[in-house]
Amino acid sequence: MKSTCAFWFFTRVGRNKKLMESNTKLMQMVRVAELYYEQRLSQVEISVMLGISRSTVSRLLADAHEQGVVEVTIHRPVEKVARLSEMIRKTLGLRDAIVVRGGETYEEVLNHVGLATAELLLSLLKDNMILGISWGVTLYHTVQSIQKTSFHGIEVIQLMGSLGQGNPATDGPELALRFAERLNGTYRIINAPALVRSKDVRDDLLQQPQIQTVIERASRAQVCLTGIGSFADEMSSLMRAGYLTNEDRTTLRSEGAVGHILSRP
Structure with a gap:
């Protein structure tokens, strides 16, 4: 024992x-x-x-x-396609065009586009500028790619009304706030829906002093940032938010519309 x-x-x-x-x-x-x-x-x-x-x-x-005590993350720069970029620039008569390589998933493509857009945006902005923005997943990935900056006097302005449905993170007011935070600036939003069913309602909204002030400031924007929306079922923010029906989409496509900018075909 x-x-x-x-x-x-x-x-x-x-x-x-x-x-x-x-x-x-x-x-x-x-x-x-x-x-x-x-x-x-x-x-x-x-x-x-x-x-x-x-x-x-x-x-x-x-x-x-x-043993995983230290992990290494490699942030690879976005690969740009110079030849195709130049071809598009010349064909469409653009001052500049940037094409980035795609990815294996839609999310990866959005990340690449967001990084490239953020890089371009920061090269264009200067102190005391007005930046006009729309809404959407592309702008969301853009602002996510921007680190806190030391700009002074940047004012972020919403260029159009809000969706009010779907993911708030990709809507105009939230994006305006996020861009202002990253750019060390202030922001103004339009307290109105992006689309209304009646011309009378639209005209009445445009007469509101608060909305007029924001629109007037937006007209002075030196840089405007907007995505290009799609009418495809699985990708259309307007469809998901209930602003467009299948009938609306069919009508627009029959008239030659392939997408929209600031909710305009």
């Missing part, structure tokens, strides 16, 4: 010792990773600071990768 108890005691002590050594190594691994990746110290500097060899620092960094 005594020998059995002694064996159990030493086994337990051995396991606890291994656990403590494992925790100590993990803590050391995290500390080395913090110094190397967050504080940008060299491996030599870390070895001197912690009193360990440079080879130990290197091994701990390698273990940190293998």
Whole structure:
């Protein structure tokens, strides 16, 4: 019995010792990773600071990768198709055109377009400019691709009314807020629906002082950002929001409409 108890005691002590050594190594691994990746110290500097060899620092960094303590994310620049971009620019008489490579999924395509649009937008904007925006998933991916900037006096203006249905994150008011936050600016929205069924209702809305003020400011925008909407069933924001019926879509397509900008065919 005594020998059995002694064996159990030493086994337990051995396991606890291994656990403590494992925790100590993990803590050391995290500390080395913090110094190397967050504080940008060299491996030599870390070895001197912690009193360990440079080879130990290197091994701990390698273990940190293998055990998931450190994860590496590569942000690849969007690949642009220069030849096709130039062809479209010349054919349509545009000042500039940018074509990016697609992706395996629709979401990946939107991410690529959003990154390229964000890059172009930031190159065009200057302090105290007015930026007019519409709404939609393309603009959502654009603003998601913009990091907080240090512009001054940027004013973001909604160019059209709101959908009021569907995903609020892709609607004009929310996008205006997000762009203003990322561009260190202010924003104005149009408190009205994008489309109404009656001309009288439209005319009455246009007479409202608050709406007139926003529209007047929008007319002064130096940069306007809008997507191009589709009439396809699975992609049309207007269809999903209930502004267009299948009959409306059929009528528009029979008259040659292939898409819409600012909800206008």
